[in-house]
Amino acid sequence: MRPTIAALSVVALLASVPAAGQTPARFYNVDTEVRIEGTIREIVLEPRYKGTAPFLVLRVEERGGARSFDVEIAPSWFFGQDVHGGERVEIVGSLAEVPGQAPTIIARELRYRGEIFKLRDKRGFPNWQGGSRAKRGIRRFGST
């Protein structure tokens, strides 16, 4: 391996270390993962984290009316998807309970209308990309 490449690899490796060590106030915890089914009662766009766009947040009432949750979806979803109040959803995500606040689920997977939407991988890393910037209009069969 050329010295330049080797040096760059070391720099890049070192650069990636701080990322793994970041500890934001609320993070995706796989140990608190839950699955709930419920009905969307309210939809809001809220600032949630410093350094990110506002999040689409769903207020979801669990089936049977037992509990209500704030479900954090993703910033880009506000324009990327049309979610409605009254729709039934199944959510998999990490439950975070903060005293004095509604329990919050950081959504990893959302199922509704017979479709599965992956918002994060199973370790909680985001899958979403940007907004709804229109893509070039090349027809790709099979993308139905």
Place this chain on the structure above:
Amino acid sequence: MSLLSPGPGERRPFVLIQRGFCIMIKKMRRIVPVLLLSAWPMWGGTVYFSFNQHATENLFQTREAVSDQISAFTLAVDQDLSALSLLASASYSIFRETSGLSFLAADVGLDYLAPAGPKSAFYFAAGGSGQFYRQAYAPFSSVGADLLGAFKTYLAPSSILKIQWQGHYAVFRESLFDFLSQSASLSIDKYFPSRTTLKADAAWGYKYFLHPFLPEPIEAQTEPLLASGGGTGGQGQGSSSGGLGGQRYQGGSGFIPRYNSGGGGSGIGNVSVSLLAAQGLGDVVGLSASAVRQWIVTGENPFQSIEEFYLVQNPSADAFSWDGHQLNARLTLALPWEISVKSGYTYSDKTYPGVDSMSLDGVPLGSVRNDRRDLVETRLQKDFRRFSVFIAYSYVDNSSTDPLFEWKSHYVMGGFEWNLPTARKGGV
């Protein structure tokens, strides 16, 4: 003609861009991936990689079927800076048989989301893009810029109103295709407790080709321009003629420009309305049906014959070029074990104002081209822990008043999509 050797009259910006690009690729091909894949997480960005493999029986989508296999690699990165999101992507598509169609595509852009209260937001996006083809298809190479503005609001929790405007400017190596376009749309939907969603959409679009005509030849054209249905399989004479901005287009067999001594531009405008009804059945099944009606309200296509390749941008045929209607039905299934199925059927009846139906010998038949198409497609996807894989199949049966465009084809696709593990950003 070599990409790096500008010919007489060849478009200088493309030569410079491609020369610079080749040098950059040579210098950076080992360094850039290392930097992107490992340094990006430090900034909380997202890195996305996908690989798709396509097989088609009819690459050029004419009666002269040419099969091919295409491998497409895409690398994209996304970086959030507060409400601003920066995006960049590069993809390379390799055509196994028709190697001249292999192309590199790159996009850069930024998005800005501006909340207007808890129920509404404005969205703005700007970007630049480029596609660079090889050899005979270099005339398709283009650079362009996009602008997008949108507003979305919840009129009620179960009803959404959206307004959107989009503008696009593109310059091609073959200057006949240069255009400026814009479109605007308004949509409103309503979700009902019966799990039914109804949506109505109205749209307007206008595309202006800046200089789509060939100069009149000095000597009168005595032979008809040849639409090479006679077996060149997309590699034929087509409309090639000297002086196309210094570039001879020797690509497909279906494209024929017009002569006009006056030169100048040509615009085509449309309005459309669409309706969609979607119904959820249980927690597994989703059904939808939609209909679109589009009218050409001003101008017509400036080209005598247009073509539509598979998986390649088609500068002479796009959403602006037709008048007619389209019907679609779709089924989605969310199955156990992280498996999803999407299947659909689309029927379209499209007339292309300004485009002639022509015989296989290139003689106009005296009617405007009309295509009726049946499209069946299905896609099966399985999600794993860190990536997704899919297979998909499509079948198209296209009938046309132009016999060159009487064709059928099967398509098979497969691939995977992988989001590389990156920093824990926003809400993680």
